Amino acid sequence: MLKLIASSRIHPTVLRPAHDSASPLLRVLASLGGGLSRRSTNVGGRHFFCSDSSDGSDQVVDAGVKAADDSQSKASAIVPTYPRPEDYLTVLALPLIHRPLFPGFYMPIYVKDAKLLAALQESRERQAPYAGAFLLKDEPEADPSVVSSTDTEKSVYDLKGKELFNRLHEVGTLAQISSIHGDQVILIGHRRLRITEMVTEDPLTVKVDHLKDKAYNKDDDIIKATSFEVISTLRDVLKTSSLWRDHVQTYTKHIGDFTYPRLADFGAAISGANKLQCQQVLEELDVYKRLKLTLELVKKEMEISKIQESIAKAIEEKISGEQRRYLLNEQLKAIKKELGLETDDKTALTGKFRERIEPKREKCPPHILQVIDEELAKLQLLEASSSEFSVTRNYLDWLTALPWGEYSDENFDVTRAQNILDEDHYGLTDVKERILEFIAVGKLRGISQGKIICLSGPPGVGKTSIGRSIARALNRKFFRFSVGGLADVAEIKGHRRTYIGAMPGKMVQCLKNVGTANPLVLIDEIDKLGRGHAGDPASALLELLDPEQNANFLDHYLDVPIDLSKVLFVCTANVVEMIPNPLLDRMEVVAIAGYITDEKMHIARDYLEKTTREACGIKPEQVEVTDAALLALIENYCREAGVRNLQKHIEKIYRKIALQLVRQGEMIEATDSAQSMEPTKDKVDSDELGQNTVRKENSELVEGSNPEKVGKTCDVDKEQTNLSSDQSQCIEVVKESVDGKEIETKTIEKVLVDKSNLADFVGKPVFHAERIYDQTPVGVVMGLAWTAMGGSTLYIETTIIEEGEGKGALNLTGQLGDVMKESAQIAHTVARAILMEREPKNLFFANSKLHLHVPAGATPKDGPSAGCTMTTSLLSLAMKKPVKKDLAMTGEVTLTGKILPIGGVKEKSIAARRSEVKTIIFPSANRRDFDELAPNVKEGLDVHFVDDYMQIFYLAFGDEQS
Numbered sequence: 015m016l017k018l019i020a021s022s023r024i025h026p027t028v029l030r031p032a033h034d035s036a037s038p039l040l041r042v043l044a045s046l047g048g049g050l051s052r053r054s055t056n057v058g059g060r061h062f063f064c065s066d067s068s069d070g071s072d073q074v075v076d077a078g079v080k081a082a083d084d085s086q087s088k089a090s091a092i093v094p095t096y097p098r099p100e101d102y103l104t105v106l107a108l109p110l111i112h113r114p115l116f117p118g119f120y121m122p123i124y125v126k127d128a129k130l131l132a133a134l135q136e137s138r139e140r141q142a143p144y145a146g147a148f149l150l151k152d153e154p155e156a157d158p159s160v161v162s163s164t165d166t167e168k169s170v171y172d173l174k175g176k177e178l179f180n181r182l183h184e185v186g187t188l189a190q191i192s193s194i195h196g197d198q199v200i201l202i203g204h205r206r207l208r209i210t211e212m213v214t215e216d217p218l219t220v221k222v223d224h225l226k227d228k229a230y231n232k233d234d235d236i237i238k239a240t241s242f243e244v245i246s247t248l249r250d251v252l253k254t255s256s257l258w259r260d261h262v263q264t265y266t267k268h269i270g271d272f273t274y275p276r277l278a279d280f281g282a283a284i285s286g287a288n289k290l291q292c293q294q295v296l297e298e299l300d301v302y303k304r305l306k307l308t309l310e311l312v313k314k315e316m317e318i319s320k321i322q323e324s325i326a327k328a329i330e331e332k333i334s335g336e337q338r339r340y341l342l343n344e345q346l347k348a349i350k351k352e353l354g355l356e357t358d359d360k361t362a363l364t365g366k367f368r369e370r371i372e373p374k375r376e377k378c379p380p381h382i383l384q385v386i387d388e389e390l391a392k393l394q395l396l397e398a399s400s401s402e403f404s405v406t407r408n409y410l411d412w413l414t415a416l417p418w419g420e421y422s423d424e425n426f427d428v429t430r431a432q433n434i435l436d437e438d439h440y441g442l443t444d445v446k447e448r449i450l451e452f453i454a455v456g457k458l459r460g461i462s463q464g465k466i467i468c469l470s471g472p473p474g475v476g477k478t479s480i481g482r483s484i485a486r487a488l489n490r491k492f493f494r495f496s497v498g499g500l501a502d503v504a505e506i507k508g509h510r511r512t513y514i515g516a517m518p519g520k521m522v523q524c525l526k527n528v529g530t531a532n533p534l535v536l537i538d539e540i541d542k543l544g545r546g547h548a549g550d551p552a553s554a555l556l557e558l559l560d561p562e563q564n565a566n567f568l569d570h571y572l573d574v575p576i577d578l579s580k581v582l583f584v585c586t587a588n589v590v591e592m593i594p595n596p597l598l599d600r601m602e603v604v605a606i607a608g609y610i611t612d613e614k615m616h617i618a619r620d621y622l623e624k625t626t627r628e629a630c631g632i633k634p635e636q637v638e639v640t641d642a643a644l645l646a647l648i649e650n651y652c653r654e655a656g657v658r659n660l661q662k663h664i665e666k667i668y669r670k671i672a673l674q675l676v677r678q679g680e681m682i683e684a685t686d687s688a689q690s691m692e693p694t695k696d697k698v699d700s701d702e703l704g705q706n707t708v709r710k711e712n713s714e715l716v717e718g719s720n721p722e723k724v725g726k727t728c729d730v731d732k733e734q735t736n737l738s739s740d741q742s743q744c745i746e747v748v749k750e751s752v753d754g755k756e757i758e759t760k761t762i763e764k765v766l767v768d769k770s771n772l773a774d775f776v777g778k779p780v781f782h783a784e785r786i787y788d789q790t791p792v793g794v795v796m797g798l799a800w801t802a803m804g805g806s807t808l809y810i811e812t813t814i815i816e817e818g819e820g821k822g823a824l825n826l827t828g829q830l831g832d833v834m835k836e837s838a839q840i841a842h843t844v845a846r847a848i849l850m851e852r853e854p855k856n857l858f859f860a861n862s863k864l865h866l867h868v869p870a871g872a873t874p875k876d877g878p879s880a881g882c883t884m885t886t887s888l889l890s891l892a893m894k895k896p897v898k899k900d901l902a903m904t905g906e907v908t909l910t911g912k913i914l915p916i917g918g919v920k921e922k923s924i925a926a927r928r929s930e931v932k933t934i935i936f937p938s939a940n941r942r943d944f945d946e947l948a949p950n951v952k953e954g955l956d957v958h959f960v961d962d963y964m965q966i967f968y969l970a971f972g973d974e975q976s
């Protein structure tokens with residue numbers, strides 16, 4: 015059985031040709047090599063080198079073997095001879111797996127077949143050390159570019175006899191057996207052979223023809239040019255590839271004759287071409303064609319070497335950059351450590367936490383200190399990369415960052431506090447009074463205890479903003495969080511530490527944020543608290559707000575009790591009824607009802623206008639909004655209880671004014687520069703408040719330096735400013751002399767906003783009057799209602815659908831709630847009873863099908879307070895008598911006609927005044943509420959307090975008996 019293992023690559027050998035004549039080709043290549051007498055090559059991981067021998071022939075020695083077995087290698091090396099063809103017509107066939115053997119090159123192979131090895135030994139001993147080396151064909155359908163695995167290689171060694179014969183390429187090389195070390199045989203290629211027939215099967219011997227290159231003309235230009243191109247390409251490759259340089263230097267050092275066919279073989283042999291391409295070169299006997307084939311291969315090699323170079327460069331750059339950074343980092347660390355600037359991560363972290371807690375140690379409760387110390391000790395024991403480490407680190411971070419025992423110095427100066435509160439808000443006397451009481455108590459006790467104040471009222475009445483002012487007045491830090499829609503208890507009480515991404519609750523975040531343990535916390539929209547999908551947020555708030563419990567508030571994340579008793583909680587709500595009862599029970603509700611026109615005028619003038627003007631960068635003297643304009647704005651555009659909408663409108667006006675001022679400035683600048691293209695220089699100054707001044711500097715000298723007012727021009731460009739012509743803006747022209755130069759200054763003096771041009775700034779009034787009847791007709795009565803947006807007037811309308819005996823019924827529409835529907839039924843009964851009593855013959859209610867409607871139909875309404883209004887409306891229809899003009903009423907009516915108290919007296923009074931109602935009827939029980947109202951709210955109202963419906967009857971229908 016034939017067993018061969020071939021080495022991976024062919025190596026240039028050092029055969030000295032018989033006819034030695036230095037060719038020009040060789041000189042070119044030799045110029046590239048160094049003056050090395052002994053060079054090593056490193057191909058396929060093994061070193062081979064060549065050395066001159068004294069007798070003019072060369073020896074090829076495997077360096078690896080040489081080191082181990084020098085004496086043996088010398089003994090077995092033989093002097094190459096130049097075999098005559100007739101002596102080798104039959105040769106042993108050696109299959110080559112990876113590449114063919116080129117003449118002039120050597121190749122080590124491994125022979126695993128003992129029989130073949132013996133035959134080779136024997137032929138060496140016979141002084142006929144030659145065999146035929148033939149490349150093995152691939153399996154049919156195998157891809158030559160795919161490297162075969164070891165398994166398939168093994169199956170190749172099993173080939174023998176005919177099978178092996180059929181797999182050999184026909185053309186091969188006569189190979190001299192240079193040396194045999196164990197199973198390693200070194201072959202040196204000589205001339206080309208072609209197999210003609212098989213002689214013996216084991217070991218395989220074949221008959222061969224010795225091939226000669228076709229004759230060629232040495233001076234043929236094309237051959238010359240091709241070979242020069244091969245050489246030039248080789249030179250280029252050599253410049254970039256040190257591997258190739260070694261090949262060439264070795265080769266050129268030892269080979270004198272560098273003929274064209276030898277050049278072609280050389281190029282192909284050292285290229286990285288695959289075995290079939292090399293075999294093609296080997297089989298080609300036409301020298302020109304062989305050169306062309308080689309040229310293709312070396313050109314390709316050139317491209318590969320370019321790519322190799324760029325890859326090597328990129329990788330080298332990357333590696334060197336990374337290494338540099340790594341080295342620098344390591345050096346930095348070492349330096350820092352040496353200087354004591356940085357210890358390892360854990361120690362640094364522990365140090366940081368200790369440093370943080372140290373100043374607080376005195377004031378910090380002992381149980382907290384104990385937890386911190388335990389956690390710090392634990393941190394030291396944990397592996398820095400473990401998840402528990404990061405949990406502990408985050409925990410310590412929170413624990414040490416909280417303001418344990420840190421309080422801001424409270425202000426107990428009542429006058430100062432009052433000034434601050436008045437500075438920020440107009441009115442709101444109840445709230446301000448409550449805060450001043452709180453301060454007074456704090457002053458007398460020496461400490462202030464946290465309390466819960468709930469500010470309730472319609473949107474935009476200043477609940478949130480007064481919260482901020484209170485904090486300022488008390489000299490406490492302010493923190494606001496909204497609980498509107500909050501459904502997760504963890505938001506308040508935090509997550510348990512063990513969860514990934516666990517966070518403490520809002521209160522702990524607040525303390526960390528403000529850095530003091532006695533801030534003012536504003537809990538906004540408490541009436542809109544969510545239902546809760548994980549626990550009940552209302553109960554969690556209870557623990558937070560209850561003065562009994564919050565001294566030991568337990569956050570799930572921190573897991574240590576925190577004292578929140580010094581925190582002042584202020585809650586805001588639109589509808590107090592929506593606040594869960596247990597929560598409401600712990601609060602002190604201060605209602606803010608909304609503002610009447612007077613109050614709004616003050617707020618607009620003294621607060622909103624001022625802040626908006628500053629925010630828009632406009633100077634006070636640049637604008638004037640008249641009282642009439644402001645009044646029109648409030649009455650026609652912003653009639654709701656709060657002032658947020660009013661604020662928006664004022665902002666709108668000031669934004670428009672700002673635009674107008676800027677445009678005017680640009681316009682003046684453009685006109686002036688057009689007027690004076692001559693030696694004058696215009697300059698537009700725009701100061702930080704947006705006043706535009708255009709200066710014109712004349713080169714003429716004018717005596718005196720007093721500013722001289724030249725004149726005022728009223729100048730409005732409708733298109734430029736986008737405003738109507740009745741807007742008045744004055745442009746003032748002032749001339750003054752500075753440094754002998756006359757400077758002309760034009761200033762836009764003032765933008766005037768009056769009732770007449772208000773629509774230019776804020777558009778047409780969007781508010782439709784609540785009052786839809788000037789004089790209410792029969793069956794229609796005005797009632798008063800309370801909504802979350804403040805008070806409002808509403809009408810109760812009744813009409814008759816059909817009449818007929820026993821047809822008495824009542825239809826209700828207007829999105830009425832259950833209570834209101836019941837209230838309507840009661841009103842129907844009461845009205846019927848009253849009519850029956852007053853006009854026993856009148857069977858109106860018994861025989862009429864009635865329809866009661868409460869506009870507007872799209873607004874849901876509920877509550878019992880319209881009871882008396884409904885009764886009056888039904889009676890008006892029954893008696894065909896309209897009620898008195900400008901009358902409004904509110905009050906719950908019982909079946910016996912008693913009038914029960916209602917809520918929202920202030921809102922309802924304000925709404926009545928807004929609708930220009932003159933007479934109001936309130937339940938007697940609400941007299942106290944009304945009396946407490948500010949005089950400006952009560953002003954101009956004729957109020958009647960009643961406790962029985964009949965009193966209303968007489969007031970409404972003006973019966974003499976009243």
Ligand SMILES: Nc1ncnc2c1ncn2[C@@H]1O[C@H](COP(=O)(O)OP(=O)(O)OP(=O)(O)O)[C@@H](O)[C@H]1O
Nearest residue numbers: 438439440472473474475476477478479617621658
């Ligand atoms: N009495 C007042 N004096 C001066 N400014 C006021 C007054 N009342 C309200 N404002 C201003 O009105 C604006 C709206 O107030 P804020 O946001 O506090 O209303 P709110 O009652 O909290 O409304 P919501 O219920 O919608 O939260 C603020 O800019 C505030 O300064």
